Amino acid sequence: MKTVCTLLITVLFFTVALAQETVGGKVIRNTKDQTYNRGEEKASETVDKALDKVEEGIGSIFKKKDKKQKNKKNNGKDIIGSSEPTNGSSSSTSNSGSKNIKVYSKFDFVPGEKIIGFDDFSTTNLGDFPLDWNTNSSAEVVQLQGSDQKWLFMTKDGYFQPEFVSDMPDNFTLEFDVFTRYRSNNILEYQLYLASSSNPKKDLSEEYLYDYIQLKWAGCEGSSKFYVVENNEVVNQNENLNIKDFGCGNEGTEPAFVRISIWRQNSRLRIYANENKVIDIPQAFNSKQKYNVFKLGTKYMNFSETENKDEFMVSNLRYAVGAPDxxxxxxxxxxxxxxxxxxxxxxxxxxxxxxxxxxxxxxxxxxxxxxxxxxxxxxxxxxxxxxxxxxxxxxxxxxxxxxxxxxxxxxxxxxxxxxxxxxxxxxxxxxxxxxxxxxxxxxxx
The missing domain is CATH 3.30.1330.60 (OmpA-like domain)
Known part of the structure; x- marks a missing residue:
């Protein structure tokens, strides 16, 4: 019996070692406990079955993991799911109420009535880059465990631009979810831009244009800055913003989920992080310029080597003509x-x-x-x-x-x-x- 146990344990460790190497050419930290799914579900299922067979053979020596509990951890860290902030249809679950709606009692944001751009990546295969976006870097669509919501996972420094957000009207709203986790270094930075460009594709890689509004924040921290630039000159700025919603808990291991809402009314700009209004500038947009670029950026991702790679994802982007009276x-x-x-x-x-x-x-x-x-x-x-x-x-x-x-x-x-x-x-x-x-x-x- 002792010899059999030793043999089974050896097989188990050998199989786990294989599972932690590569699947389909992509490195997986632990195939049985992935934080997010890319495009390797079938390969993962194969490894799962192999591991389950080994567990069954061991019998009473090791207690088999409960399937429901198995998906809640990744390298000892909780996996956080996310409900989709869209009006999903299909079967009904009756609750007839609201979920912490009083938290938003000071939230005066009103989304636009007519949606002119929308992407929840539901039509993009896992592991692919969405067709309606442009980039000078690399990203892929993934899913978090326990949720059907898809996210665009921006894995390297660069800029990411939804091409359907263009020719912004004088009154519009733009909303999207942001997921961030881990902070490999103290200079990690994320950015968003609203800009005017004569050639958006040519200017995609440019950090600074002649007319733009920029919000940037330190990875997994509330430290933030914004700039309003006209004719290549800074006309408004605040380099001491503290947006606590961007902070990740437990030294960066607990993710931050933030719904960012942007509202333009002629020259006025308001930006919200969840229920909190973080920017309200009466004279932000230059009436002489046509704003036709929205892009997200990352800088200094994984600048230093750490066990956990920086995670920056977006989802559920909703672009609409301004709200009615x-x-x-x-x-x-x-x-x-x-x-x-x-x-x-x-x-x-x-x-x-x-x-x-x-x-x-x-x-x-x-x-x-x-x-x-x-x-x-x-x-x-x-x-x-x-x-x-x-x-x-x-x-x-x-x-x-x-x-x-x-x-x-x-x-x-x-x-x-x-x-x-x-x-x-x-x-x-x-x-x-x-x-x-x-x-x-x-x-x-």
Whole structure:
């Protein structure tokens, strides 16, 4: 028995050693416990099966890992999942409420009504670079364990530009998720730009242009800076910003998830990190320039050798024409359509970042106490029609409930209905079209 145990242990360690080398030419720290999945799922499954066979052979000597628990750790570190901040459809999970929505009580951001650019990387294969983006560096689409959300993982220094964000109107909103973890050195830096360029492809690699707005922050730290440049001259700056949301916990091993929201209204610029407004500049945009470039940048990634490589990812980029005048649309026109009330995927739980939109609607209703409304939910066509109909009805009820409970609007003034996927305003064949179809309508009665 002792000889058999020794042999089995030797086989186990040999198999684990193989699993920690390479799969498909890419280095994997531990195939059984990957933080994110690239494109090697099938190879990983093969190694998993081999390891499971060895574990089964050992029997009672080693207790076999529970499958559900196995995916929660990576080299001893917790794996953090992330819900998608989009109005996902398909089957319904009833909650009819909000998730910590009061946290966003000072959040006055209102997303644009018409989405003109959207990318959640759902149509990009794991391990690939999205077709609608440009770069002078390298990146790939990955997934975090325990989540279907896809992320663009920027693995090297350089710039990354979604080409569908161009010719920015005088009123627009731009939102995206950022994931950061680890900090290999004290000069690691991440950046975002809004810029004017005569040749965006040619200028992709340029850190500084003649007219631009730049926000930069130290990797996994709150230390941040911004610059407003016109005609190659700095006209506004703050090099002592402290944006705590960018900080990673536990010395950089716990990731930071930040929803960045950018709002332009003519010359005014507001930038939010989660619920916190971090920049509000009345004269940020130069009215004489056409801003046509948005790009993200990384500097000094993995500048020094450490066990954990720097992680910088983005997801769920939403680019929309500026928000409508809520009061005019609802009270005077009799109809308001919003795509800014967001729900958890396959759920009627309203995301906390919807607070600004709900507050605007509640203000219009409070100022016009004789106005009654019908709240109508719509979904995209993902999933079956019956489930989508039920989901849209529950989402409409959730909106009514939050207006009544949080904003004290008389529930008798509000009716609800759901249309499911039956009344699309855009194609359901693209991510952009689906994002436009997921909406809530308010009809004056």
């Amino acid at each position: 809520t009061r005019s649309k609802l009270i005077n026109d009799g109809k308001l359509v919003t795509r800014g009330i967001l729900f958890d995927v396959n759920s009627d739980v309203i995301q906390a970042s919807s607070y600004g939109v709900l507050k605007e609607i509640a203000s219009a209703l409070s100022e016009n106490p004789t106005v009654n409304i019908s709240i109508i939910g719509h979904t995209d066509s993902d999933g079956d029609a019956a489930s989508n109909l039920t989901l849209s009805e529950k989402r409409a009820i959730a909106v009514k409930n939050i207006l009544a409970s949080e904003f004290k609007i008389d529930s008798n003034r509000m009716q609800t209905a759901g249309k499911g996927e039956t009344e699309p305003t855009d194609s359901n064949n693209t991510s952009l079209g689906k994002a436009n179809n997921r909406r809530v309508e308010f009809i004056k009665l």
